[in-house]
Amino acid sequence: MSGRSKHFRIGNEQIDLGETKEIKLLVAKNYDYSNAYMPVKVIRGMKDGPRLFVCAALHGDEVNGVEIIKRLLKNKRVKKLSGTLIVVPIVNVFGFNSMNRYLPDRRDLNRCFPGSKNGSLTARLAYLFYKEILSNSTHGIDLHTGSRHRTNLPQIRACLKDQRTNHLAHQFGVPVILDADLIEGSLRKVAYKKKIPMIVFEGGESLRYDEITIRSGLSGILSVMQSLGMIGEEAKKSKFIKSIVANRSYWERAPHSGILILKKKLGSVVNPNEILGIISDPLGNDNIEVRAKEKGVIIGHTQLPLVNKGDALFHVATFDTTKSVYKVIENFDDKFDYEER
Ligand SMILES: [Zn+2]
Numbered sequence: 001m002s003g004r005s006k007h008f009r010i011g012n013e014q015i016d017l018g019e020t021k022e023i024k025l026l027v028a029k030n031y032d033y034s035n036a037y038m039p040v041k042v043i044r045g046m047k048d049g050p051r052l053f054v055c056a057a058l059h060g061d062e063v064n065g066v067e068i069i070k071r072l073l074k075n076k077r078v079k080k081l082s083g084t085l086i087v088v089p090i091v092n093v094f095g096f097n098s099m100n101r102y103l104p105d106r107r108d109l110n111r112c113f114p115g116s117k118n119g120s121l122t123a124r125l126a127y128l129f130y131k132e133i134l135s136n137s138t139h140g141i142d143l144h145t146g147s148r149h150r151t152n153l154p155q156i157r158a159c160l161k162d163q164r165t166n167h168l169a170h171q172f173g174v175p176v177i178l179d180a181d182l183i184e185g186s187l188r189k190v191a192y193k194k195k196i197p198m199i200v201f202e203g204g205e206s207l208r209y210d211e212i213t214i215r216s217g218l219s220g221i222l223s224v225m226q227s228l229g230m231i232g233e234e235a236k237k238s239k240f241i242k243s244i245v246a247n248r249s250y251w252e253r254a255p256h257s258g259i260l261i262l263k264k265k266l267g268s269v270v271n272p273n274e275i276l277g278i279i280s281d282p283l284g285n286d287n288i289e290v291r292a293k294e295k296g297v298i299i300g301h302t303q304l305p306l307v308n309k310g311d312a313l314f315h316v317a318t319f320d321t322t323k324s325v326y327k328v329i330e331n332f333d334d335k336f337d338y339e340e341r
């Protein structure tokens with residue numbers, strides 16, 4: 001694996017042991033001929049070791065990860081690093097600047113990997129990331145949020161049948177790990193094919209900063225880095241969140257169009273037939289209950305009170321037993337709700 005070699009290059013830059021470099025990878029020209037860059041920062045410790053990439057805003061409007069990376073770079077433990085940290089706070093620079101999930105050609109970057117040198121704009125951007133970042137890494141963490149008007153409980157999505165990915169997922173310390181299928185064209189799928197363990201962190205909502213998501217994302221990355229031997233232990237040990245693995249999840253959809261009031265929040269454990277929300281008309285008549293099909297924990301929900309019949313309202317992860325879920329969620333709330341910044 002290239003992780004052990006002495007010479008390390010990204011773009012036209014060589015980064016030697018003990019060096020930190022900020023690199024602007026040219027993606028394309030904008031309409032006005034100005035340059036669109038993917039910003040990258042590489043920190044190489046004095047000792048070689050794992051090469052971990054942490055990236056955000058692959059979907060351009062999913063901004064929580066940008067703040068997570070900013071705080072990661074400021075963290076004292078990262079100053080004494082073994083191995084290499086490669087951060088890419090904005091992968092989809094076009095989407096970021098237009099507050100949009102997609103690129104101007106309306107493609108989803110996370111369905112276009114590994115991309116191609118001569119393809120569409122999105123394919124070219126995918127290829128640049130694939131060649132310069134993924135191929136130069138031994139491990140990866142990709143930071144996401146819920147899509148527009150949806151919010152997610154901080155969670156990890158990973159392919160757990162790969163032992164090393166499984167390890168990273170459990171080290172992150174969020175309440176729920178979804179053992180998620182590998183979707184064709186996703187960054188996770190190409191990482192899996194290249195045998196690079198990679199996890200996706202999901203939390204919060206697009207175009208919003210969510211403090212609990214930001215704190216738990218930062219804490220998770222540091223915990224993964226510690227488990228890889230890249231940083232030392234934290235000075236004041238905090239409670240570790242033992243995750244629960246969900247093999248399956250389902251969406252509870254609107255049984256009727258109307259105006260929705262949520263009756264459950266993220267992290268709520270629900271039983272079959274329990275009321276999740278109520279839809280009514282503007283005068284409060286004709287109340288229609290939205291009920292849970294199966295037991296599980298709410299890992300995502302809509303933020304919009306206006307719903308059409310068939311809209312996805314609640315994302316529920318299911319478990320063999322919900323017994324320990326209560327405790328895990330309680331520990332998580334304690335750790336990130338009341339901890340000082
Ligand atoms: Zn996303």
